Amino acid sequence: MKVVRAKFAGACYGVQRALDLALRSVADGQGAHTLGPLIHNPQVVQKLADQGVTEISSIDEVSAGSSVVIRSHGVTPQVMRSVEATGSPVVDATCPHVSRAQRAAAQLAQQHGTVVVVGEAGHPEVEGLVACALERTDRVYAVTSADQLPADIQAPVGIVVQTTQQREALDSVVAALRGRGIEPEVRNTICFATSQRQGAAADLASEVDALVVIGGRNSSNTTRLADICKERCPRTYHIESVDEIDPAWFAGAETVGITAGASTPEDQIDAVQRRLEQL
Numbered sequence: 001m002k003v004v005r006a007k008f009a010g011a012c013y014g015v016q017r018a019l020d021l022a023l024r025s026v027a028d029g030q031g032a033h034t035l036g037p038l039i040h041n042p043q044v045v046q047k048l049a050d051q052g053v054t055e056i057s058s059i060d061e062v063s064a065g066s067s068v069v070i071r072s073h074g075v076t077p078q079v080m081r082s083v084e085a086t087g088s089p090v091v092d093a094t095c096p097h098v099s100r101a102q103r104a105a106a107q108l109a110q111q112h113g114t115v116v117v118v119g120e121a122g123h124p125e126v127e128g129l130v131a132c133a134l135e136r137t138d139r140v141y142a143v144t145s146a147d148q149l150p151a152d153i154q155a156p157v158g159i160v161v162q163t164t165q166q167r168e169a170l171d172s173v174v175a176a177l178r179g180r181g182i183e184p185e186v187r188n189t190i191c192f193a194t195s196q197r198q199g200a201a202a203d204l205a206s207e208v209d210a211l212v213v214i215g216g217r218n219s220s221n222t223t224r225l226a227d228i229c230k231e232r233c234p235r236t237y238h239i240e241s242v243d244e245i246d247p248a249w250f251a252g253a254e255t256v257g258i259t260a261g262a263s264t265p266e267d268q269i270d271a272v273q274r275r276l277e278q279l
Contacts, residue, residue, distance in 0.1 A: 001250060003276045004208060006259035008200040010269050012193040014095030015039050015262055018072040019048075021093040026052040031066035035059070035079065036124060038071050038093065039263040040219035043241060059083060067091050072263075073124040074098045076131035097163045098125055101189035102132045108158025108185060109136035116149070116177075116184070117142045118170050119162025123220055126162050133160075144169060146176035153177075157184040163191040164221035164262070166198060166228075193262060194221055201225050201259040205232035209253035212245070213238045214272055215261030222261025229259065242271040247279050 011019075018038055025032040033056045037045045045055060053069065059082050062068055067089035070080070074094040083090055094102075109115045115133040119126035121142040133140040143149055144165075157177060161170050167190060177184050205211050211233045215222030217240060226238040237249055250256055256276055260269050 001253060001276070001279060002255045003273055004204065004255060004257050005269070005273060006197070006200040006204045006257065008193075008196040009258070009264075010260040010262070011265050012191070012262040014072055014097060014191070014193075018069075018093035018095065019044070019265075021091050022048060022053045022069045023051065025067045025069055025089075025091045031063055032069055032091070033062055033066055034069045034071055035075060035083070036071050037218075038069060040216040040222070041263040041265075042216055042218070043268065044263070044265060059086060062086055062088050069093050071124070072098070074102060074128040075124075076128050077135055078131065095163070095191075097189065097191045098128070101125075101129055101160055101163055101187075104187040104189055105129045105133040105160045106136060108160060108187065109133040109140065112156040112158040112185065113137050114139040114153065114157045115141070116153075116157060116159045116173060117162070118144070118159060118165055118173050120144055120220055123162065125164075129160055129162065143173060146172045149173065149176055153180075153182070155182045155184075157182055159184045159186045161187070161189045162220075163189055164194045164224065165190055166224065167195065197221075197225065197259070197262060198228055202228050202232060204257040204259060205229040205236065208233060208255045208257035210235035210250050211237070211257040211259065212272060212276070213259055213261070214240070214268055215264040216240055219261045219263050222263065225259055225261055233257070239272070241268070242275045245272070245275055250276075250279060
C-alpha cells in the first residue's frame with residue numbers, strides 16, 4: 001500500500017508561533033496559563049500542561065506570578081482588557097492573521113456601520129471578530145452561508161472572514177448581497193496557509209483510494225479539511241491520534257493519502273505515516 005502525504009499539511013506559522021511563545025513563557029521556571037486551549041489539538045494541549053502551560057477557563061483562575069498566554073484564535077477586546085487588568089504578564093500568541101482580521105472588523109464597523117462576519121458563530125475566533133466590530137456598531141452578523149443573512153440588511157456593508165473559512169462561503173455571501181443591490185466592501189482575511197492546505201487536500205483526495213485527516217475534532221479547519229476530502233474520497237477518516245487507526249479501513253486500498261489540520265504538529269503526522277506504512 002502506497003502512502004502519500006498532501007503537498008501542504010500540518011502546523012501553520014501561527015500555530016508554531018503560539019507554541020513557541022507558550023513554551024518560552026515557562027522557560028524561566030514560572031507558570032503560565034492559556035485562556036481556553038492554546039490551539040485546537042487535545043494532544044498538544046496536554047503536552048503543554050505537562051510542561052507547565054495549563055489551560056484555564058476564567059481569569060479568576062490566574063495564579064499569582066503566572067503569565068497569561070492569549071490563544072492563537074485570539075480573544076475579545078473585553079477579555080484582553082480584563083487580562084491586562086490582573087497585572088499578570090501577558091503573552092499575546094494570537095495568530096497575526098487573526099489579529100489582522102480583528103483590525104479589519106473594527107475598521108469596517110467604523111466605516112460602514114454594518115459588518116458581516118463570514119464564519120462559525122460560537123467559534124472563538126469568530127467571537128473575537130464580532131466583538132471587535134461590536135465596539136463600534138451594533139449591526140454585526142456572523143453567517144456561514146447566504147441564507148443566514150438578515151432580510152433587512154442594508155448598505156453600506158463591510159465583510160470580514162474567519163481565517164479558516166473556504167472561499168466558496170465568502171463568494172456565496174458576496175453574491176447574495178450583490179443580488180440585493182448591495183456592493184459590500186470585502187476584506188478577504190482567509191489565511192493563505194488555509195487555502196493551500198484545502199487545495200492540496202482536495203487534489204490528493206481525488207487521487208487516492210482512502211485518506212486520513214489528522215487533527216483535533218474541535219478544530220474547525222481540520223473538520224473542514226475532512227469535509228473537503230470526503231466529497232472526493234468517501235473513504236476519508238478523521239483521527240486525532242495514531243491509536244485510532246483501524247487497518248480494516250484500508251482493505252483493498254492501493255494508495256492512501258494523509259493530510260492534517262493547521263493545528264497538527266509534524267510529529268503527529270509522522271507517527272500516522274509510519275503506522276500506515278507498516279500495514
